[in-house]
Amino acid sequence: MGDVFDGQTLSQERAEMVMGHLMDGELSQMQAAALLAALRTRGETVDEIIGFARAMRGRAVKVPVRVSGPLLDTCGTGGTGVNTFNISTASLFVLASGGVKVAKHGNRAVTRKSGAADVLEALGAKLEATPERLARSVEEVGLAFIFARAHHPAMKFVAPIRADLRARTIFNSLGPLTNPAGANRQLLGVYDPALTEPLAHVLAGLGVERAMVVYGDGIDELTVCGETRVTELDEGGVIRSYTVHPAHVGLGFYDRLELAGGTPEENAVTIRALLNGEIHGAKRDVVLLNAGAALYLADKAADIEAGIALADDLLNSGAAAEKLEVYLEFTQRA
Structure with a gap:
């Protein structure tokens, strides 16, 4: 650790060793x-x-998913301070209804009113499940929610320190990088545009095949309220950065207030209404954009625009709404 205090950088191997000591409780607070x-x-x-x-990752409780082809995670760092409804969670059911296998890794809210775990519970999902049951959920239903607190027991040594510091630490970024199911495709939202390129290189170094790291003008999602900075990792290992404007992919441009979220219960009502075709405008378009990008990452569409068109079809057909009900029923079975 002396090297860190002296301002020196660590190799991958030494960094892994230092973090291992921290997560094994071998360092004082x-x-x-x-x-x-x-x-x-x-x-x-x-x-x-x-x-x-x-x-x-080495200390996580693994989820033994057995699927061939893409396994996607849609997870954000949070920390933007902007309270939107649960965009990536709503997108889950669109993706799964389109044949994408999704292992979403997430937690309860930290900086906003409703995290993924909170809104899924409000929708009626039972989140506590064995790793084997979660794997079956991905394999049979097409999606699972992997509750971070149940799969990273070593975080018990870190949580009180983070609480005392009351500031962002490396753990804000590490959570989305440590999917216990070993997702090989990732749509990762970040709280700072300066993180998109470094974290794309990190995902490449961790063996992820394809990824997008995105910052949407103040939110850790692709946005319809401004430009989204995207850094994309392709299957050849090439990393490139670009911007996505909603008008350039056939979507509307909206005020950020139109994406505002509420309590988990309120957001659950929003998600149901959106999947049932009762909501249009900003909320529907932002789900189309994020689902479209993820469908592209999962090889279901040739580009983001084609992904948006497919997502629109999945919403219009009722397939996404049906997938929500199938998922809820699966989680509620013993």
Whole structure:
């Protein structure tokens, strides 16, 4: 750790070792807090984040999903301070109804009123499940929600330190990088546009085949309220950055207030209404955009625009609404 305090960077191997000591409870709270603060002050390198993520992945309770082809995660860092409805969670049911296998890794709300776990519970999902049951959910239903708190027991040593620091740390980024099902495709939203390129390189280093790291003008999703910065990793390992404007993919342009969210119960009502075709405008368009990008990542569409058209068909046909009910029924069975 002395190297970190001296401002030096760590190799992937040394970073993995240091994070292992932290997550195994081998550092005092003072040492751990000093380490996290030093990293935040200096800024973490790509190699360090890869090493940290490997340490966290190695201590996770795995979900043994057996599928051939793409396995997608749609997860964000949070931390934007903007309270939208649960966009990526609503998109889940569109994706699964389109044949995408989704292992969504998430948690309860931290910086807004409703996280993925909160709104899924409000919809009627039972979230506590064995790893084997979650794997079956992906294989048979097409999606599962992997509750982070149940799959990262080593975080018990870290949680009180993060609470005491009351500031963003590397763990804001590590959660989305440590999917226990080993997702090989990822749509990752971030709280800072400066993170899109570094985290795309991290995902490549962790073996992810295709990914988009996105920052949507203040939210950790693709947005219909401005331009979205996207850094894309393709199957050949090429990483490129570009912007997506809603008008350029056939969608409307809206005020951010039109994406506002409420309590988990209110957001659950919104998601049901949207899937049932009762909501149009900003909320529907932002789900189309995020689902369209994910369908493209999962090889279901040639580009984002084609993905949006497919997502529109899945909503119009009622397939996405039906997938929600199938998922809820599966989670409620013993």
